Amino acid sequence: MNAPIRRVAIVAALMIFALLANTTWISLVRSDSLNAHPLNRRTRDAEFASFRGAILVGNSAVAQTIPNEGRFAYRRTYLNGDLYAPITGHYSYDFARSGLEQVYNTELAGTDNSQFVDRFVDMVTGAKRQGASIGTTVVAKAQQAAWDGLAGRKGAVVALDWRTGAVLAMVSTPSYDPNTLASTDLTEATASWKALQASTDRPMANRASREIYPPGSTFKLVTAAAALDKGLRPTTQLDSPSSFTLPQSSVVLTNEVDCGGTTTTLQHALEISCNTAFAKLGLTIGADDLRTQAQRFGFDSAVGGDLNAVASKFPAAPDAPQTALSSIGQFDVAASPLQMAMVAAGIANDGTVMEPYLVQEVRSPSLALLSSHQPTQLSEAMTASNARFLQDMMVGVVTDGTGGPAAVSGVRVGGKTGTAQSDPDRPPYAWFVGFAEDPDVAIAVFIEDANIERAEIAGGRLAGPTFKAVVEALR
């Protein structure tokens, strides 16, 4: 009987081997994803009860952790919660995280791989673990100016340093106070969450980077960039009829302004935002080249980095009338304010689009630098000479065209206004997208709901002053 017993022993050995191999597999492969699972109460409790690092704007902490009595040893608090909510995001026990609290969760919690040495030292010395603090690129004065400029209207402002891609301001209104969600009274936090979710104003929607809207006439910047790429010059004459029946349809496109005769220059068409000229121009360029130009500015892909932004869209297969509408920022073209700020930033930076980012540096509790952001080039959207043509055209918009209210005395400012009438039942969206030199900033101002008469909507008049206020805050 010994031969079969030996074979049985081999079977038993294989079973034991399978158990050991499987536990090894758990340890090597499954652990990370299990620990990162949002429903994992062990990691959630540990993180919620740990000394989480601060989120800094300048030298002041807009999010920090303070000692707490009761079930959890610490509590997360936010300074000026409504103002900085689109940047910090929220941190809660039952309702996960968002914003930088989510993107930099492991660093803030102190569980990131880069903090291994600190953890080891803490373990040896018996010190309580502390998370790293993150320093943002946001400038408090610019953020406040943007918030004040919106003055309670629904909308968003994004300001980028066009040389580096650093986010100098990012505001979304209406906003919410993350303090109410970070409450260690979980019943209270749940009630706040439900109220925020139920609100028709959608205060938790990040209108600056995670929502997309028809960009209206500000998209003419992209169309103009594509035209310059085709060899057109600011002085090239364009057809600008007072009305234009879209091909293969009965839709008649008209101008809200007098385009100054049946032909006009590219420069003038942009200054006064002539719809018929740009619609015909878009048809000449063609949907594919328009899309390529839009994608060079960042459309159709989620912006990387730490912003966790959604992708802006250019329609995949528009027919001729849809192409004409797309080239003036209507139909299914949709962009986030962040994306439109990137368009202005790319133009201002001589055609090079820098990847936007929010966090400049991560520092350990002992203030040792754990990581620091290096400006990263996202794409080459235009040639430098074409970009300079477009800069001059945008300066013309402010000095001689619809962008007058954005002018800042003593600063070279260029921009483009936009009014998007996507839905006849709703007030149109007002946009202003532009750049300034010294301070080097590209800004998109977006007003979703201005609460005023339709006829009065005009991107320059409504959104321009906010642009100006942010530029002045940065001087």
Add this chain to the structure above:
Amino acid sequence: MSAAANETVVVYRKRRNVELAMVLFAVALGLGGWALTNLNLYGTIPTDWPIVVAIWVALGVGTHALVRWKLPYADPLLLPCVLLLNGLGLAMIHRIDQIPEPIRHDARTQLIWTVLGMVLFGLTVVFLGDHRRLQRFPYLLFLAGLALLLLPLVPGLGREQYGSRIWIRFLGYSFQPAEVAKIVLAIAFAAYLVEKREVLALAGWRFGGIGFPRMRDLGPIAIMWVASLAVLVYENDLGTSLLFFGLFVMMLYVATERVGWAILGVLLTLVGGWGAFTFAGHVRVRVSAWLHPFEDFDQNLQIISAQFGYAWGGLTGRGWGLGRPGLTPLAKSDFIAAAIGEELGILGLMAVIMVFALIIARGLRMALAAHDPFGKLLAAGLSFVFALQVFAIIGGVTRLLPLTGLTTPFMSQGGSSLIANWVIIAILLVISQMARRPVRTSTPADGDTGDQITVRADDLTQVIA
């Protein structure tokens, strides 16, 4: 085993002092778990520590003394391994006792069961003497084993808990008769197969070089198959069902040395498994919980929480008292391997698996060393059923296999399992005593002992001339 050469006496080293040292080490590890739990949770060791230490050391040394007295040639490694696992199990139950508010005292109950298990262990060691006595009533034991197995199906007596009907309630105590049935049936199978192995081995037909049995000899395997399916379908217990059928098939194979039986057994298992998957809802639930646990978080909370526990424990574990094993339902019984993994780490769990492997290896080695076919078969059967159980439950908890509601031997909370496993160890030790005690393989003529060589051996697999 073929007889050794003429005029040779094989004398195994008893190694009882080594056993004592290992027993003390094993006892210390269990106590260490208990002490660390208290230190980590409360910063102090309870004032009754001399009593706890005295009880556990006394129990360990006491069982060792009994073995030294009655079974001096028995395997020296089994008892320390068992004491180690039992001690760690008690410490972990004590640790999980500390989680609810107010704290529970299940570890005390478990200690009482341990003492009871040790008493039965002692009685078996003292009164069994020779395991061949168990060979006498195969059919009676077979019927008794089947009856025990199916006892929970008796209305009024059986009780359903956690979806399985494997408990009986008697005089206020609940008991899992399958644990006892495991021993009884292993004995019955061994006795029956030793008697019948010639006919089961030789009669039959060959196909492709493999011998297959005759139809008329298929009776016993058919009965076991039906009984296992009954356990699966009516008691909702996949683990027990697989355990018994696997035990029978393996013993049939060892007794007859015919691979055909093993192939037939595997085929029948596949058919039964397929049928169960198709027709029994709870088996499908188990399989989907195994393959896609996250598809239904609430339903599969237990297995998911066990996985989170392993991840949380990491390689070296959170430490005694510092993990959160209480988040996993049934952490003390079915899922004690999850608690071990969370607090002692993957390394701790691997160590525990290796201790189980040692017990299995020693048991199978006894099967090789035993002189009589019954002893061989019984030792191999008991070791293999032990291996299957460890594989099924730890594999289930670690998501290697679909979860089956078996106990982790010597560790899980529960009296029936603990007592049954202590008796299994007693039987294995008796078999090893019979295998390893010195016997003369030939009788020297007219008292001439001149040519007799006395050899000390650790192991009969060494060649002795």
